[in-house]
């Protein structure tokens with residue numbers, strides 16, 4: 001085993017997930033503490049074109065695994081690819097971004113390697129040869145530090161937007177090493193038939209840096225269209241909703257934020273007419289900056305908000321949209 | 331077709347959760363415990379597949395946990411599962427998803443059981459990982475599809491089509507059984523077990539496994555351990571912005587720009 005940290009980059013259709021680049025920040029810190037290097041890995045059917053962009057983050061080596069079976073993400077096949085790179089690179093630790101893909105991919109890879117695993121970490125610090133990985137439990141009500149034993153491969157996924165990506169060095173490049181992969185029958189038995197893009201124009205809550213979310217107070221779908229969507233568009237962000245708003249049919253469940261919806265950690269979360277029930281907070285309290293707009297000063301959403309506006313959302317939010325547009329006009 | 335439903339007992343989402351003085355676990359006194367809502371979706375899916383006339387011969391519920399956690403199995407049985415497997419030993423107590431998945435895979439192997447469908451919740455509301463189902467699939471040497479929001483059996487129950495939503499896209503996947511699924515919200519609404527069914531559940535078979543049945547595996551030697559639990563760092567107090575709507579909007583956007591630097 002080396003002292004290196006392996007960064008697993010997530011790409012779909014040739015686009016690297018922005019949160020993947022953020023992994024270089026904790027990876028560098030860990031590698032430095034261990035006296036090792038950062039290495040990176042790209043997996044897909046054709047990823048060579050992406051090595052230039054990754055090289056700008058100066059990993060010591062970029063491992064690529066290319067195979068037609070890797071065109072679409074499937075946990076088994078991608079775990080096989082990850083394990084092939086782990087066997088080649090012999091890292092001490094492996095980092096993935098927390099995402100639908102990352103949670104899954106990391107778990108299957110760690111299981112295959114009988115490694116030690118922590119999902120959705122907000123802090124990673126070495127303690128001797130062990131890794132202390134912190135994450136929240138019980139919907140954000142507790143923070144847990146897990147000790148990942150040095151006797152195992154240490155695998156962690158890192159929550160988006162906790163770390164900022166380092167600045168890419170233009171002109172920098174890294175050596176590329178192709179790694180062959182073999183699949184077991186179970187790895188390729190499920191077939192991806194179709195991938196339909198769902199975010200027509202407006203981003204998905206799980207991939208936006210800014211989310212504007214609405215609650216029951218919006219009253220109907222039109223309320224979202226008139227008030228929430230324009231601000232989301234002005235911020236190049238996504239639209240989120242409380243369960244009450246989704247259950248009432250104002251927005252599809254794919255936009256629900258919370259315990260039984262999506263857990264999101266954008267840089268900016270604007271909650272409009274959302275009371276802040278514990279189950280909603282479970283999905284968004286990890287956001288960097290939270291703005292709450294609510295007519296009721298006692299609403300629990302203000303307990304987690306960075307900025308609070310006690311106001312009627314129908315009057316205030318369109319004015320916020322105007323102000324944001326003015327900013328961007330300059 | 332045999333279906334295995336993985337269930338776990340967790341604190342109710344409305345419960346106040348406090349860290350125990352030794353920092354190794356949470357205070358259990360007074361905390362209301364429920365079946366994880368995502369796991370309820372899994373049991374519901376299994377029961378609905380049977381009700382729709384698919385050739386479901388048996389629905390088996392499994393959990394790893396103490397005596398109290400066995401209540402989750404009783405709920406699953408009352409919802410329609412036929413029998414239950416309970417891995418119950420102090421040596422099994424762990425918040426390590428890989429370890430828990432490994433134990434369940436070992437119990438299934440030991441029983442010589444094969445399942446055509448294994449359903450787990452997308453993730454649990456306590457550990458919030460979404461790792462156990464994937465790891466269980468790995469240890470059972472089965473493929474899996476995570477965060478499933480649409481599921482149909484085809485070809486007389488030999489094949490399936492699953493739909494899931496990922497960041498910005500919807501995926502449609504197909505394959506042969508056996509497969510492991512982790513279930514997201516939106517596929518089914520879980521039923522409340524009726525009182526008669528709760529009574530009947532008490533008579534359904536439940537088999538207990540202890541460390542003696544799965545030798546060589548104990549939480550102490552697993553790779554991940556709780557080092558310490560702490561209350562979350564408090565968020566700074568809310569800064570209330572005063573004034574008329576127009577002034578409020580202006581000041582908010584100024585703060586987002588100049589102080590928070592997020593727009």
Ligand SMILES: Cc1cc2nc3c(=O)[nH]c(=O)nc-3n(C[C@H](O)[C@H](O)[C@H](O)COP(=O)(O)OP(=O)(O)OC[C@H]3O[C@@H](n4cnc5c(N)ncnc54)[C@H](O)[C@@H]3O)c2cc1C
Nearest residue numbers: 215216217242243244258259260261273275277279295313
């Ligand atoms: C197991 C379980 C899981 C759950 N999962 C989720 C989940 O994933 N996500 C989720 O969101 N909820 C979830 N819930 C539901 C949650 O408990 C709340 O019921 C829900 O979040 C309430 O939504 P809301 O804040 O939009 O509605 P309300 O509670 O009705 O709040 C509306 C708010 O809007 C304010 N308001 C009204 N008019 C205006 C106006 N003109 N301008 C400004 N403010 C106004 C009110 O003051 C109030 O604060 C779950 C519950 C359970 C039991």
Ligand SMILES: Nc1ncnc2c1ncn2[C@@H]1O[C@H](COP(=O)(O)O)[C@@H](O)[C@H]1O
Nearest residue numbers: 338393394450451453454459460461462
């Ligand atoms: N102790 C346990 N017993 C049974 N199932 C469990 C246990 N722990 C986790 N799971 C299952 O794993 C899934 C959640 O995964 P995770 O979020 O990784 O804990 C749920 O379906 C759980 O029921």
